[in-house]
Amino acid sequence: MSTARDQIFSSVRAALAPLPERTARPVFSKDVAEPHWLATEADSLTLFQKRAEATGTKCFTDMESCAAWLRSQGVRTVYIPAPLTRLAALCSEFCEVTSNYTRARVNEIDAAFTPAAGAIAESGSIILSDESTPDRLAALAPWHHIALVSRAEIHRTIADALAAMPDDPNLIWVTGPSKTADVEGILIQGVHGPGAQACLIV
Amino acid sequence: MAEQKVELFARRLDRGVQQAVHSNSAAGTEKRYTVLGKDYSAPDDLRRLAGQIRQHAIEHLDTYLEQAEQSLKRQGAHVHYAVTAEDACRAVSDILQKAGAKKVVKSKSMISEEIHLNDHLGSVGIESVETDLGEYIIQIDGDHPSHIVKPIIHKNRRDIAKSFEREGLGDYNDDPETITRRARVFMRDKYLQADAGITGANFVSAETGRLVLVTNEGNSRFCLAAPKIHIALVGIEKVIPSDAELAVLLNLLGRSATGQQLTVYTEFINGPARTDRPSGPQEMHVIFVDNQRSQILASDCREILRCIRCGACLNVCPVYRQASGHAYRSVYPGPVGAVLSPLLAGKNFKQLADLPKASSLCGACNEVCPVDIPIPDLLLKLRNRGHEEHAPSPGTPPMGAFAKLASSPMLWRFAMKSNKVMNLVPLEKLPLPYLQPWLKTRTLPEWRGGEFRSWMKDRRKK
Numbered sequence: 001m002s003t004a005r006d007q008i009f010s011s012v013r014a015a016l017a018p019l020p021e022r023t024a025r026p027v028f029s030k031d032v033a034e035p036h037w038l039a040t041e042a043d044s045l046t047l048f049q050k051r052a053e054a055t056g057t058k059c060f061t062d063m064e065s066c067a068a069w070l071r072s073q074g075v076r077t078v079y080i081p082a083p084l085t086r087l088a089a090l091c092s093e094f095c096e097v098t099s100n101y102t103r104a105r106v107n108e109i110d111a112a113f114t115p116a117a118g119a120i121a122e123s124g125s126i127i128l129s130d131e132s133t134p135d136r137l138a139a140l141a142p143w144h145h146i147a148l149v150s151r152a153e154i155h156r157t158i159a160d161a162l163a164a165m166p167d168d169p170n171l172i173w174v175t176g177p178s179k180t181a182d183v184e185g186i187l188i189q190g191v192h193g194p195g196a197q198a199c200l201i202v
Numbered sequence: 203m204a205e206q207k208v209e210l211f212a213r214r215l216d217r218g219v220q221q222a223v224h225s226n227s228a229a230g231t232e233k234r235y236t237v238l239g240k241d242y243s244a245p246d247d248l249r250r251l252a253g254q255i256r257q258h259a260i261e262h263l264d265t266y267l268e269q270a271e272q273s274l275k276r277q278g279a280h281v282h283y284a285v286t287a288e289d290a291c292r293a294v295s296d297i298l299q300k301a302g303a304k305k306v307v308k309s310k311s312m313i314s315e316e317i318h319l320n321d322h323l324g325s326v327g328i329e330s331v332e333t334d335l336g337e338y339i340i341q342i343d344g345d346h347p348s349h350i351v352k353p354i355i356h357k358n359r360r361d362i363a364k365s366f367e368r369e370g371l372g373d374y375n376d377d378p379e380t381i382t383r384r385a386r387v388f389m390r391d392k393y394l395q396a397d398a399g400i401t402g403a404n405f406v407s408a409e410t411g412r413l414v415l416v417t418n419e420g421n422s423r424f425c426l427a428a429p430k431i432h433i434a435l436v437g438i439e440k441v442i443p444s445d446a447e448l449a450v451l452l453n454l455l456g457r458s459a460t461g462q463q464l465t466v467y468t469e470f471i472n473g474p475a476r477t478d479r480p481s482g483p484q485e486m487h488v489i490f491v492d493n494q495r496s497q498i499l500a501s502d503c504r505e506i507l508r509c510i511r512c513g514a515c516l517n518v519c520p521v522y523r524q525a526s527g528h529a530y531r532s533v534y535p536g537p538v539g540a541v542l543s544p545l546l547a548g549k550n551f552k553q554l555a556d557l558p559k560a561s562s563l564c565g566a567c568n569e570v571c572p573v574d575i576p577i578p579d580l581l582l583k584l585r586n587r588g589h590e591e592h593a594p595s596p597g598t599p600p601m602g603a604f605a606k607l608a609s610s611p612m613l614w615r616f617a618m619k620s621n622k623v624m625n626l627v628p629l630e631k632l633p634l635p636y637l638q639p640w641l642k643t644r645t646l647p648e649w650r651g652g653e654f655r656s657w658m659k660d661r662r663k664k
């Protein structure tokens with residue numbers, strides 16, 4: 001008895017065999033899908049900030065203003081991975097700080113910092129990987145997520161980011177807060193993931 | 203023109219639903235148009251390129267599918283194949299049962315709708331929860347999605363509030379924000395308790411084995427963050443040559459679907475958790491599903507397999523806007539559905555052979571399609587096929603009486619003359635309800651039956 005795999009492959013081959021010729025693989029330049037305004041844009045950092053803000057991601061360039069924002073949001077418990085001591089000190093002035101993200105506390109921890117693997121200027125996206133953000137839930141479950149983006153790791157275009165994808169079980173490009181327009185087309189933020197997405201550029 | 207089933211549905215459709223579908227679709231078309239125009243000077247060139255990429259991919263499916271399988275295995279994923287919808291359902295439940303999984307969370311995927319996965323899982327005692335807000339509402343209502351991207355385009359907030367109240371998600375409240383928050387809280391527990399997460403895939407890169415998933419809500423990410431098993435159901439046509447093609451396809455998908463440059467979450471999955479990257483699911487299974495796709499590949503309508511499920515052709519279609527998705531009696535509505543659904547029906551083609559006729563062939567669907575599918579041409583080919591296979595044409599009145607009349611000169615002459623009495627009949631008073639809406643906006647020309655014949659006769663005499 002032939003397996004499902006054999007059956008599928010033989011019907012695919014049978015379907016393609018009669019074709020007199022097959023469409024060749026199109027050759028295109030890497031920048032073919034770049035928006036035309038990209039060429040006249042400033043440096044990648046400025047562009048990233050502009051595009052991130054346009055898609056709803058708040059950008060901070062210093063720890064103090066980022067901490068002040070979390071304070072104004074009434075954050076009660078923040079997850080900050082171990083090495084970021086100065087940030088932890090700033091936040092501990094107004095809320096509980098933990099360096100331990102556990103499932104038991106998924107609903108209590110209402111803000112989390114996690115390091116990004118990079119960013120994309122063209123789209124204002126933050127790139128997270130399992131290497132940079134070892135706990136996927138930490139970057140997803142809290143209402144506030146702040147990605148730590150390093151200036152040196154901002155790719156200019158989507159095509160650049162695709163060409164430089166690291167070997168990681170999971171990469172995710174985050175472009176703004178979680179959102180839906182399922183109910184009557186009305187935009188609501190914070191469906192399953194963060195309702196407030198931010199990044200701290202370091 | 204003969205009345206088609208889709209048109210009949212459109213006429214009986216609730217006015218509120220029709221308006222919702224119409225305005226939401228029109229807004230989608232508008233957004234897509236604005237963003238493409240703002241970003242590209244020649245968006246049509248890009249659409250054609252994307253079309254070639256996809257056409258190349260499906261015409262080399264034998265090579266790419268095999269390559270994708272090897273890449274996925276190299277990354278540690280298990281690869282399965284399913285010939286039919288039933289096989290695909292069974293493959294999912296076999297994996298779950300073997301792992302002792304009782305609860306699963308699902309991220310929106312059209313192919314799981316196509317194979318009716320939830321019904322199957324329910325029948326073997328596995329709880330399966332749709333996590334996309336719209337899909338969840340569809341699930342609790344026992345309804346069907348009426349749009350590929352906006353599944354509850356046909357529902358309003360009051361319908362949803364009632365459903366939530368019924369399901370015990372709080373007292374009646376139709377504020378969209380409250381509805382969304384309640385879903386957030388409810389889903390949290392479902393994710394954390396689930397043994398497995400089931401997703402689809404927007405693309406699979408043959409070269410790297412990367413599986414690409416796009417969502418706005420973040421639900422697919424949750425399905426891969428909490429549970430320990432990941433099952434991806436993937437139509438065999440989703441394979442693309444490499445990651446590089448994504449630069450074109452992702453840029454067009456978001457803009458065409460929702461007018462976004464990129465959807466909020468674009469996820470690239472490359473195998474299960476590793477010892478040094480333990481966060482994700484421990485097991486990853488990819489099920490490649492044929493379910494008639496290889497037959498479509500063999501047909502002269504293979505271009506439909508390029509489809510990247512953006513929904514733009516639904517939004518722009520005048521028939522879809524009037525009729526809504528349910529009029530198409532199948533999982534894929536609108537222009538794409540009018541082609542795909544009868545083909546996916548396989549030997550039941552005839553049952554949906556009327557769908558390709560529910561189009562004015564205005565060509566708008568082709569113009570917006572990010573992969574440049576010549577939908578009107580495909581509709582015509584399917585109309586012919588329906589004709590050749592003598593599929594019933596639901597809208598055409600039986601021709602028996604007319605044939606008899608037309609084949610007897612004496613009867614014909616009599617009918618032509620006597621029908622002048624039609625001019626005296628008050629048509630709006632006729633007890634034919636289905637004619638009334640039509641007559642409200644139209645009048646029949648005065649009956650002048652028989653005049654051609656007498657004119658011919660006079661001519662011959664001269």
Ligand code: SF4
Nearest residue numbers: 509510512513515571
């Ligand atoms: S046929 Fe084209 S426009 Fe319609 S859903 Fe598919 S990709 Fe989008």
